Amino acid sequence: MSASYTAVGWNRQKKIYDWVIAGLCTAYLTLFALLTLIFNDQVTLETLIIRSTSTLAVLLLHIILAIGPLCRLNNKCLPLLYNRRHLGVTMFSMALIHGVFSLFQFHALGNVNPLVSLFISNTNYSSLPAFPFQALGFFALFIFFVMAVTSHDFWLHNLSPGIWKTLHMFVYLAYFLVVMHVMLGVIQYENNPVLVIMIFTGMAALTVLHLRAAFREHRTDSQQFSKQLEGFVCVCDVQDIENGRAKIFCIDKERIAVYRHEDRMYAIHNVCKHQGGPLGEGKIIDGCITCPWHGYQYLPQNGQSPPPFKEKVSTYDVKLIENKVWLNPIPFAEGTEREGALIKN
Amino acid sequence: MNNSEFYIGWQPQAPERLAKHSQSIVIILFLLIAGVGTSLALLQKRFSTARFEFGQLTEVKGIYQSFPVPALKVFTGNDAFGNSSFITMPLVGYGKSGAEGVIAQLEKNYRFSFDNHEITVKGTLLYSDGKTLLQIDQHDHPLVKVREAPVYGRKATIAELGTVKLTGEVLDPKCYFGVMKPGHGKPHRDCAIRCIEGGMSPVFYVRNKNGEANYYLLLDEAGTKMNSELKDYIAEPVWLEARAVQYDDWIVLYVRRGSIRRTGGLSWFKVKDGDISCGKPNGSLE
Numbered sequence: 333m334s335a336s337y338t339a340v341g342w343n344r345q346k347k348i349y350d351w352v353i354a355g356l357c358t359a360y361l362t363l364f365a366l367l368t369l370i371f372n373d374q375v376t377l378e379t380l381i382i383r384s385t386s387t388l389a390v391l392l393l394h395i396i397l398a399i400g401p402l403c404r405l406n407n408k409c410l411p412l413l414y415n416r417r418h419l420g421v422t423m424f425s426m427a428l429i430h431g432v433f434s435l436f437q438f439h440a441l442g443n444v445n446p447l448v449s450l451f452i453s454n455t456n457y458s459s460l461p462a463f464p465f466q467a468l469g470f471f472a473l474f475i476f477f478v479m480a481v482t483s484h485d486f487w488l489h490n491l492s493p494g495i496w497k498t499l500h501m502f503v504y505l506a507y508f509l510v511v512m513h514v515m516l517g518v519i520q521y522e523n524n525p526v527l528v529i530m531i532f533t534g535m536a537a538l539t540v541l542h543l544r545a546a547f548r549e550h551r552t553d554s555q556q557f558s559k560q561l562e563g564f565v566c567v568c569d570v571q572d573i574e575n576g577r578a579k580i581f582c583i584d585k586e587r588i589a590v591y592r593h594e595d596r597m598y599a600i601h602n603v604c605k606h607q608g609g610p611l612g613e614g615k616i617i618d619g620c621i622t623c624p625w626h627g628y629q630y631l632p633q634n635g636q637s638p639p640p641f642k643e644k645v646s647t648y649d650v651k652l653i654e655n656k657v658w659l660n661p662i663p664f665a666e667g668t669e670r671e672g673a674l675i676k677n
Numbered sequence: 678m679n680n681s682e683f684y685i686g687w688q689p690q691a692p693e694r695l696a697k698h699s700q701s702i703v704i705i706l707f708l709l710i711a712g713v714g715t716s717l718a719l720l721q722k723r724f725s726t727a728r729f730e731f732g733q734l735t736e737v738k739g740i741y742q743s744f745p746v747p748a749l750k751v752f753t754g755n756d757a758f759g760n761s762s763f764i765t766m767p768l769v770g771y772g773k774s775g776a777e778g779v780i781a782q783l784e785k786n787y788r789f790s791f792d793n794h795e796i797t798v799k800g801t802l803l804y805s806d807g808k809t810l811l812q813i814d815q816h817d818h819p820l821v822k823v824r825e826a827p828v829y830g831r832k833a834t835i836a837e838l839g840t841v842k843l844t845g846e847v848l849d850p851k852c853y854f855g856v857m858k859p860g861h862g863k864p865h866r867d868c869a870i871r872c873i874e875g876g877m878s879p880v881f882y883v884r885n886k887n888g889e890a891n892y893y894l895l896l897d898e899a900g901t902k903m904n905s906e907l908k909d910y911i912a913e914p915v916w917l918e919a920r921a922v923q924y925d926d927w928i929v930l931y932v933r934r935g936s937i938r939r940t941g942g943l944s945w946f947k948v949k950d951g952d953i954s955c956g957k958p959n960g961s962l963e
């Protein structure tokens with residue numbers, strides 16, 4: 333979809349998504365501020381801002397990290413993924429407010445530049461209890477910053493999806509830095525274990541979700557196909573695949589989506605050119621295979637995005653012998669026309 | 678999900694079952710937000726009642742003394758025996774700096790030392806837990822009046838209290854007694870380091886056996902500032918050995934060289950407030 337980055341535009345779902353994000357953030361900040369002002373009224377405005385935005389950012393970070401595995405486990409969660417970028421940018425904005433206020437509060441008006449002070453004030457890197465936790469927050473914020481500014485599809489195309497994806501995997505490093513920032517920071521001061529319990533629960537939930545999603549993918553990927561014939565592999569029965577839908581098969585470590593469209597079966601590489609979405613979990617809409625993540629489209633017969641878009645994926649040969657679907661795992665060059673296999677009734 | 682249930686964001690309308698599912702997710706998210714927000718807000722440690730009279734200048738008259746820390750002795754009336762009583766109000770500078778720079782500049786302008794002179798300054802008061810400090814900022818043109826001749830000639834009431842071994846926390850008094858909440862402990866560590874490096878007189882905070890807070894001024898054995906030596910020991914439980922001397926309403930600890938050491942460990946929650954920064958004092962003055 334490189335021809336136009338506004339192709340997807342500001343549609344109804346995005347608007348609803350953004351309203352929900354705004355509602356969640358407003359609700360959290362208002363609730364946190366009101367309860368603190370009522371029950372702990374000696375608070376200063378700076379601390380209120382620092383704490384409400386930081387805790388909200390961490391909560392949003394957990395939600396963001398849960399969306400990926402949730403969608404792999406249950407595709408009804410896919411609407412959460414569609415506009416995850418905005419959730420990410422919102423999380424970054426909250427963390428930025430927290431970071432900037434902290435930098436002012438704890439480092440400004442001193443005898444050195446605040447950014448220098450951040451690194452030279454506490455230098456006890458060898459002690460865990462005394463560890464300079466603020467530096468950890470700074471590096472996490474830096475990663476979130478790079479991710480937020482490169483989150484637009486413009487960067488995805490300019491950096492190439494591979495580099496972009498690697499860059500965005502740093503979110504896990506940032507998550508680890510944030511956890512340590514909290515554990516070695518405010519938790520060393522607070523009396524109450526609630527924040528510790530929450531952080532551990534969050535970490536446990538994310539670990540379980542990621543492991544379950546990985547396990548499920550592993551199960552699909554480790555499916556063995558015993559019957560082979562002239563380079564073709566027998567993968568399933570014709571009626572296993574619904575019209576307009578696909579099944580994914582992993583052969584020689586490559587995932588291939590076999591689609592049924594009208595009276596033919598087609599096969600294309602399963603990995604979407606946008607952000608690697610699983611094309612085999614999509615559906616044919618208006619004659620195009622539609623990626624379930626953000627809706628990029630490809631023609632089943634040649635793996636090309638319809639003009640003016642320029643994305644292309646590899647295609648494969650399929651044939652039907654009696655009631656069985658046979659797939660040749662050797663890819664054709666991206667965008668190569670294949671006629672598919674005719675389904676005889 | 679069956680064939681009709683597929684939905685992608687750019688389609689006009691989501692299938693009903695999917696829309697319902699999304700609605701439930703949104704409700705769960707709102708409940709999560711409410712639960713987390715409520716517990717985190719309610720379970721924060723209580724903030725102190727410290728006050729910093731931000732933006733409000735007060736004129737204070739007193740005798741300036743540069744030792745043990747730059748402070749004003751403020752006359753508060755006569756006691757039952759007719760003796761004048763004073764409170765000692767340590768001076769701090771603007772932002773994260775001590776008051777010495779401001780005083781030095783003024784002394785340079787007037788060409789005499791203000792020590793033991795009565796001065797009237799306007800500044801911003803900050804106070805908590807029975808201690809009052811005054812911020813003087815050169816932008817406020819703090820000096821209202823200075824009497825050229827030393828007055829009262831009053832010497833501080835000095836009492837030797839012997840050697841003490843204490844566990845406590847090194848604070849920067851400006852944040853702790855007024856400006857910041859929390860103004861001590863780990864979250865505030867970097868700021869306290871910056872303040873003490875900026876010349877603020879360090880204060881040692883100890884909880885005695887009854888849980889009451891005691892505050893001491895810190896100087897090295899020779900009676901000079903030890904701000905830079907303290908850098909690595911600020912805002913966490915430390916142990917030290919010192920000679921304690923009372924100067925009116927503040928006690929000064931002349932810290933034995935090399936005696937200061939860290940006592941705290943990692944902790945994921947504290948049972949009692951008193952254990953946070955101080956642990957148990959090995960010796961107590963009060």
Ligand code: HEM
Nearest residue numbers: 382383386387389427431434466469470472473510518864
């Ligand atoms: C320049 C970057 C950062 C600085 C200087 C910084 C500084 C601080 C400081 C001083 C505290 C203790 C505040 C207090 O409660 O008294 C704190 C706490 C915290 N920070 Fe950061 N931080 C930074 C980045 C981040 C980032 C990126 C996150 C996560 C998204 C984060 C999350 C938190 C959380 C959850 C807490 C505990 C709650 C609180 O006390 O506010 N911080 N941070």
Ligand code: FES
Nearest residue numbers: 604606607609623
């Ligand atoms: S991954 Fe975004 S549309 Fe396919």
